[in-house]
Amino acid sequence: MIYDVIIIGLGPAGISAGIYAHRQNLECLLIGKSFGGQMVSKAVDIENYPGFNKISGFDLVEKMIDQLKEKGIEYLEDKVVSIVKNEYFEIELDSGKKFQSKVVIVCTGAEPRRLSIEGEKEFLGKGVSYCTTCDGPLFRNKDVAIIGGGDAGFEAARFFSKYANKIYVIERGKDFIASSKNQEIVRSFYPKIETLLETDVIRIIGDSFVKGIECSKNNEALSLKVEGVFVQIGYVPTTGFLGDLVDMNDRGEIIVDRETLETKTPGLFAAGDVNDGRVKQIVVACSDGARASVYAYKYLNNK
Ligand SMILES: Cc1cc2nc3c(=O)[nH]c(=O)nc-3n(C[C@H](O)[C@H](O)[C@H](O)COP(=O)(O)OP(=O)(O)OC[C@H]3O[C@@H](n4cnc5c(N)ncnc54)[C@H](O)[C@@H]3O)c2cc1C
Structure with missing residues (x-):
């Protein structure tokens, strides 16, 4: 099967992109290492997401997952290890599974910056x-x-x-x-x-x-x-699996067209913290996910 859209990342940008792709009747699959992204690591309550005066990251993630499930949107918990573009995008996962799609929306956000000192790797999970x-x-x-x-x-x-x-x-x-x-x-x-x-x-x-x-x-x-x-020394964009399909700025963020969120590769979009937008917030990630899906739809219809 060839999907219309594969969305990579199960944080707010990916979930929002999935909801919008589904509403546009696109054949869509979401793939993410785990649910929630950075929201899960938020230590104190989120106080700036509309609709909730205060909500924990876990609770907000749970509500977003419920919405995906309620709508029957297809998702898979796995890590994308590579993407190649031939006639279609070919996506390979850590588990060895392979998928094809006409459009890819990258919503892989950012991961914690490492200290890179002695003992850090050795004691990961042991303190x-x-x-x-x-x-x-x-x-x-x-x-x-x-x-x-x-x-x-x-x-x-x-x-x-x-x-x-x-x-x-x-x-x-x-x-x-x-x-x-x-x-x-x-x-x-x-x-x-x-x-x-x-x-x-x-x-x-x-x-x-x-x-x-x-x-x-x-x-x-x-x-x-x-x-x-x-x-807790900041975050770096997660882009390692993209090869030369995208251009990046000096912060390692994917450079996109500010209106469409398309990268230099036609049909490849990047939404949320992973792109070169300056405001890194949940509400912005959700907005980006929606925008990328809308332009993915236009891209598919103009092909
Ligand atoms: C400590 C902290 C506090 C914050 N507080 C707030 C706040 O109060 N309010 C606010 O609005 N924002 C806050 N933010 C920022 C907010 O969390 C981010 O802007 C938002 O989560 C970005 O969403 P995203 O979907 O772009 O990326 P992320 O949330 O980073 O999600 C990316 C997802 O992609 C997955 N992924 C990565 N690589 C791969 C791969 N190769 N294959 C498959 N999946 C992959 C990850 O596992 C993750 O699930 C905070 C961030 C931090 C770190």
């Missing part, structure tokens, strides 16, 4: 994590370090104060990037949180599990005993 909401409750009464002094780091620290004994927020720069409101809240109401500036984490140490981190603070060695290390 090192990138998702506070997924793994936070495992660190009840333990000491943890959050690496990154942006809003994500501060929000993660607030989330952890429900569970952990002591929380360090570690930033290598001279100032925290988090909003002053976030910093103020932490300083005023969260005594378990200690913030450290100008502190570079050099390695993560342990045996079968993380036991601590070694840092350099103002060129002096500093060791902290922690059992959890949560890396």
Whole structure:
């Protein structure tokens, strides 16, 4: 079977693209590594998605999944490893399955930036994590370090104060990037949180599990005993499987036509955080998904 549209990614952009493709009666398949994308890693409630004054990332994802299921939209949980364009797009998955489609909408968002230091890979899942909401409750009464002094780091620290004994927020720069409101809240109401500036984490140490981190603070060695290390230093677009089908900017984002969201390859669209749009938010990802599906429909009808 040749699909009209294959949508890659099951975050808000992909789900929204799927809903719009379905409404336009396109034969469509959604493929994603897992449901929800970055919304799932959101530590505190989402307060800027219309229709909900406050909602957790998990609850919003669940509502979106329910909508997909209710409409009978076809989806598959798997990872896309390559795309080639011949007469049709040929898409290969991690499981070895292969699919063909006339149009592809890439909605693969972004994934956590790695620290790239000793011990990070070795202790992944053994104390090192990138998702506070997924793994936070495992660190009840333990000491943890959050690496990154942006809003994500501060929000993660607030989330952890429900569970952990002591929380360090570690930033290598001279100032925290988090909003002053976030910093103020932490300083005023969260005594378990200690913030450290100008502190570079050099390695993560342990045996079968993380036991601590070694840092350099103002060129002096500093060791902290922690059992959890949560890396919150930003996100990078997920584009590795696209080869030279797309052009990227210096941030690694896919360059698209701002109106249609089409890439340099006809019939290949990119929506949400993975493209070069400057505003990275759920509502924008949903809008992009809708826009890409509408233009995918036009593309198919003009062929
Ligand atoms: C900590 C944090 C807090 C945030 N808070 C807010 C907030 O309060 N309000 C707000 O509006 N926005 C917030 N955002 C931003 C928002 O989460 C993103 O803008 C939005 O999730 C982008 O959606 P997306 O669908 O483009 O990508 P993503 O959410 O990144 O989803 C991409 C999906 O693609 C999948 N995928 C990737 N590669 C492949 C592959 N090769 N094969 C198959 N599937 C693949 C991923 O598994 C994922 O499911 C926050 C982000 C973070 C990290």
